[in-house]
Amino acid sequence: MTTLTYRDALNAALREEMRRDPNVFLMGEEVGVYQGAYKVSRGLLDEFGPMRVVDTPITELGFAGVGVGAAMVGLRPVIEFMTWNFALLAIDQLVNSAAKMRYMSAGQVGVPAVFRGPGGAALQLGAQHSQAFEAYYAHIPGLKVVMPATPADAKGLLKSAIRDPDPVVFIEGEMLYNVKGEVPDGEQVIPLGLADIKRAGRDVTIVCHSKSVAVSLRAAEQLAAEGIEAEVVDLRTIRPLDEATVLESVAHTHRCVVVEEGWHFAGVGAQVVDVVQRDAFDQLDAPVLRVTGADVPMPYNKFLERAAKADPEKVVGAVRDVLYQS
Amino acid sequence: MAGTAARRHQRAPSRQADAARAEEYRGWLREMLLIRRFEEKAGEAYSLGKIGGFCHLYIGQEAVAVGSIAALRPDDYIVCSYREHGHALARGIPPRAVMAELFGKAPGTSRGKGGSMHLFDVGRGFLGGHAIVGAHIPLATGMAFAIKYRDTDQVTVCYFGEAAVNNGAFHEALNMAALWKLPCVYLCENNRYGMGTALERASAIYDISERASSYDMINEVVDGQDVLTMKNAMDRAVERARTQKAPTLLEVRTYRFMGHSMSDPIHGHYRTREEVEEHRKRDPVALWSHRLIDEGIMDEAAIRALDAEVVTEVADAYEFAENAPEPEGSELYTDVYAGEADERTGGQADGSAQGEAPSEGATDRLSARPPIRL
Numbered sequence: 273m274t275t276l277t278y279r280d281a282l283n284a285a286l287r288e289e290m291r292r293d294p295n296v297f298l299m300g301e302e303v304g305v306y307q308g309a310y311k312v313s314r315g316l317l318d319e320f321g322p323m324r325v326v327d328t329p330i331t332e333l334g335f336a337g338v339g340v341g342a343a344m345v346g347l348r349p350v351i352e353f354m355t356w357n358f359a360l361l362a363i364d365q366l367v368n369s370a371a372k373m374r375y376m377s378a379g380q381v382g383v384p385a386v387f388r389g390p391g392g393a394a395l396q397l398g399a400q401h402s403q404a405f406e407a408y409y410a411h412i413p414g415l416k417v418v419m420p421a422t423p424a425d426a427k428g429l430l431k432s433a434i435r436d437p438d439p440v441v442f443i444e445g446e447m448l449y450n451v452k453g454e455v456p457d458g459e460q461v462i463p464l465g466l467a468d469i470k471r472a473g474r475d476v477t478i479v480c481h482s483k484s485v486a487v488s489l490r491a492a493e494q495l496a497a498e499g500i501e502a503e504v505v506d507l508r509t510i511r512p513l514d515e516a517t518v519l520e521s522v523a524h525t526h527r528c529v530v531v532e533e534g535w536h537f538a539g540v541g542a543q544v545v546d547v548v549q550r551d552a553f554d555q556l557d558a559p560v561l562r563v564t565g566a567d568v569p570m571p572y573n574k575f576l577e578r579a580a581k582a583d584p585e586k587v588v589g590a591v592r593d594v595l596y597q598s
Numbered sequence: 599m600a601g602t603a604a605r606r607h608q609r610a611p612s613r614q615a616d617a618a619r620a621e622e623y624r625g626w627l628r629e630m631l632l633i634r635r636f637e638e639k640a641g642e643a644y645s646l647g648k649i650g651g652f653c654h655l656y657i658g659q660e661a662v663a664v665g666s667i668a669a670l671r672p673d674d675y676i677v678c679s680y681r682e683h684g685h686a687l688a689r690g691i692p693p694r695a696v697m698a699e700l701f702g703k704a705p706g707t708s709r710g711k712g713g714s715m716h717l718f719d720v721g722r723g724f725l726g727g728h729a730i731v732g733a734h735i736p737l738a739t740g741m742a743f744a745i746k747y748r749d750t751d752q753v754t755v756c757y758f759g760e761a762a763v764n765n766g767a768f769h770e771a772l773n774m775a776a777l778w779k780l781p782c783v784y785l786c787e788n789n790r791y792g793m794g795t796a797l798e799r800a801s802a803i804y805d806i807s808e809r810a811s812s813y814d815m816i817n818e819v820v821d822g823q824d825v826l827t828m829k830n831a832m833d834r835a836v837e838r839a840r841t842q843k844a845p846t847l848l849e850v851r852t853y854r855f856m857g858h859s860m861s862d863p864i865h866g867h868y869r870t871r872e873e874v875e876e877h878r879k880r881d882p883v884a885l886w887s888h889r890l891i892d893e894g895i896m897d898e899a900a901i902r903a904l905d906a907e908v909v910t911e912v913a914d915a916y917e918f919a920e921n922a923p924e925p926e927g928s929e930l931y932t933d934v935y936a937g938e939a940d941e942r943t944g945g946q947a948d949g950s951a952q953g954e955a956p957s958e959g960a961t962d963r964l965s966a967r968p969p970i971r972l
Contacts, residue, residue: 297747323746323747328774329770329773329774329777331770331773331774333736333766333767333770334736334739334766334767334769334770334771334773334774335736335770335774336736337733337734337735337736337737337739337740337767337770337771338736338737338739338740338743338771338774339740340736340737340740341677341736341737341738341739341740341741341742341743341744342740342741342743342744342747343740344725344737344740344741345675345725345740345741345744346744347744347747349740364730364733365733365736368729368730368733369728369730369733369734369737373726374933374934374935374936375711375933375934376708376711376712376716376718376726377708377712377716377718377720377726377933378707378708378709378710378711378712378718378933379932379933380708380718380719380720381718381720381725381726382936413934414934414935416935437935437936437937438935438936
């Protein structure tokens with residue numbers, strides 16, 4: 273085990289995969305000379321040169337499309353978006369080109385590309401820089417959506433994403449880059465589509481992903497002090513969704529709260545609720561509740577911003593509700 | 599005697615060259631006739647309800663696809679817009695497979711899942727018809743990037759209409775191609791109309807070739823109704839791409855004799871019957887037929903015979919498509935992800951279908967579970 277930041281774990285995954293496979297290259301704004309806007313690509317230009325660590329103009333649509341085209345003929349691009357907020361300009365390439373190519377060509381052309389970068393709100397960045405878009409991409413058949421919450425998951429999942437034959441939307445937590453954690457030494461590849469139980473418990477299942485995992489774990493600690501043991505299930509991959517792990521946990525706890533950073537309406541949590549009510553209806557002792565970001569553009573003011581975000585107190589409140597303790 | 603032998607020696611290669619040239623020229627006419635007859639038949643099939651959705655015919659632009667694709671090698675990449683039947687046929691995709699795809703049938707190029715706008719043939723480097731205006735231009739740039747990355751001497755050609763040049767994807771893609779010196783030919787088929795909007799109603803600059811100056815890119819304006827002119831211009835552009843890794847913007851002036859798609863008229867609110875008739879005087883198939891007659895390569899009877907041969911081939915393709923089976927119902931869920939089998943058939947979820955084996959414990963967990971719903 274080595275202690276790494278989330279940022280350095282991603283860097284290690286990129287470096288190892290680029291060493292392993294000459295078809296893997298990194299492309300995006302400021303990934304090379306500047307060493308990465310968030311320093312995820314630090315040192316890669318020196319090791320791999322400008323043909324494999326490619327600085328682009330500010331043209332999200334264009335370079336996302338370049339990545340798709342390169343992937344169509346067998347390269348393995350990792351396309352970095354400086355943030356997923358800017359990637360909205362490129363969503364046509366992800367939805368209409370990357371996701372559909374295999375189907376439209378009846379399996380002749382795949383797009384083994386990874387689109388990655390930070391998502392979610394940081395602190396007081398305002399409405400256009402504080403958005404969680406995973407539900408957008410998870411809605412699209414043909415895409416996979418991955419959101420690691422820890423350094424170990426970041427490394428193992430990014431390695432899987434790079435090796436995956438399909439287009440992967442890999443959303444990193446903007447607030448997680450400095451988080452430190454134990455990362456196993458040597459080759460550690462975490463399959464896509466596999467959730468992880470971050471904390472075992474018997475009284476309630478908290479389903480979460482990305483930044484919400486830390487929020488849920490803090491809530492679980494508070495609850496434990498009151499004698500309530502929450503099981504925290506980190507989805508890790510939004511699509512494919514590991515329904516089995518969620519259902520097993522709910523069968524064990526009989527209560528469920530879903531936590532996410534994104535907006536409530538048509539969010540990822542709605543999909544989880546659909547799965548639980550359909551396949552674990554008889555197991556439930558209470559309706560499934562959701563804790564989400566407020567359905568508003570993110571305010572700049574720090575108090576309003578705090579009010580808009582999912583936090584441990586809101587999760588604790590929802591857990592008390594499903595336990596009928598409030 | 600020695601003198602005769604020397605003369606014969608000199609003349610023989612020239613006769614061979616003439617014969618090869620005649621053969622090539624005849625081949626181009628055959629391809630253009632094939633596209634013309636194929637599209638006429640496709641239009642007929644659409645009217646009969648045998649082809650669904652949108653169907654954008656290529657009649658009037660045949661010389662562009664035939665002349666430009668004649669300049670390519672089999673290992674070059676071709677990326678097209680949604681008006682790509684002609685390019686597919688010129689690339690040698692069998693008419694049966696193209697027609698079957700238009701009919702949505704199982705033996706079609708995309709097994710009926712793509713349709714008229716999404717023809718693919720990877721074996722021929724034919725990387726798709728793409729239906730969002732301009733969005734495929736960066737894909738071509740990406741393929742050219744891959745060529746440079748691998749240091750081969752292939753070339754990518756990207757076809758698009760003049761309406762696409764006002765689209766951001768066009769600018770972004772050409773800028774990067776010029777910046778990075780990528781081997782790509784951007785071939786704008788300027789047929790004057792983006793759907794029903796004339797170029798001068800959509801574009802601040804009518805001279806599309808001038809756009810290249812924004813990227814310090816070599817450009818050329820080409821008469822797209824003359825197949826030989828097209829071939830020669832494309833030869834120059836391909837040579838630049840292959841040997842100098844320099845991209846080119848070709849503005850090819852052409853005209854579509856039909857409506858934008860089968861659902862709109864040949865003329866109407868946006869252009870006059872007289873205008874269409876005027877352009878029909880430079881029908882690329884007729885122009886090239888006259889050229890071959892003038893050069894003594896073919897006579898009228900030979901051209902009629904060639905046309906009859908092509909009509910028969912198209913009739914065969916039509917009959918093949920009509921009688922071909924529909925895709926199996928199980929095809930609905932295949933080809934969304936790689937290596938997957940439909941979950942309803944108990945197939946393995948693709949999370950484990952990666953190049954490398956997942957860690958041991960993880961594999962056990964996965965295999966012990968029901969397939970994941972994607």
